[in-house]
Amino acid sequence: MDYRPLGRTGLQVSQVSFGTGSLGEMFGPLDESDALRLVDEVLDAGINFIDTSPYYGSAEQRLGKALTPEKRDKVILATKAGRYGFDDFDFSPRRVREGLEHSLRLLGTDYVDVLQFHDIEFAPLEHTLTDYVGELLKLKEEGKCRFVGMTGYPLPTFTRVLRETDVDVILTYAKGTLLDDSIRTELLPIAQEQGVGLINAAAVALGLLTPGGSKIEIDPPWPQHVAEAASRMVALAEERGIDISFLANQYAFQRSGAATTVVGVGKSRHLQSAVRAAESPIDDGLVEEFLALRPPAGQRQWRIGLPENN
Secondary structure: OOEEEOOOOOOEEEOEEEEHHHOOOOOOOOOHHHHHHHHHHHHHOOOOEEEOOOOOOOHHHHHHHHOOHHHHOOOEEEEEEOEEEOOEEOOOHHHHHHHHHHHHHHHOOOOEEEEEEOOHHHOOHHHHHHHHHHHHHHHHHOOOEEEEEEEEOOHHHHHHHHHHOOOOEEEEEOOOOOOOOHHHHHHHHHHHHHOOEEEEEOOOHHHOOOOOOOOOOOOOOOOHHHHHHHHHHHHHHHHHOOOHHHHHHHHHHHHOOOOEEEEOOOOHHHHHHHHHHHHOOOOHHHHHHHHOOOOOOOOOOOOOOOHHHO
């Protein structure tokens, strides 16, 4: 496992990081005993960055059981605040503070390494990027978290976050993939200028880059031409006799430009496949065939959250 610097934080994070939506059964049933074993397997693989959230059902509680004191010291632990349900968003200082205290109790720790506002595009940015972010910085000063950040999707929103706030990290998804490289081309130069760590997620583009396609249970946010490009990539992978998900993971880990990529796996075989994808050199000629199927530059993102945040 390779380890990379996370912006100016001084943290060295594993190339592959673990997203805990699976622990909260967001992707299907998972017995608690299996969830605890999966966390052990994550640590045994050399993964040291774990990302969780109050939004992820029982994930924080299960993670707190898995991370005994000796294991907690080996982990860079990130959680979130501000999103508590599918359409329950509240980034106000009081709710954020109360939410973090609840998370700390569930996680069985007195601090987290990274605290992030969760999916900020679903709320007005006027307060989120000004007075509300001040509460994150207060919690950092108090030692409740070591570093602070924000998560979400739209490029315009995260360009503003990088330029207008004092966050240490940002986490964004589906922009360091075979379909879209805007995390590297649009966000990385600003992040490097500001010393902010970049965290990538959704290497398979919310399931678009899997053999069976996306199975999300909401109206898909992506435009039709993005879905069609993904279908062409899936068909090419089948023609070449390769696993499209494995190639997508290789690209995210090795080419996105982010310090780490979060994988939301719930099964041992998927975790081991992700680790192999990080360790296996990517075939430059092969990947170029897939990149040629991308939508045109400027047409690779979708709109999500409040219209004014896109």
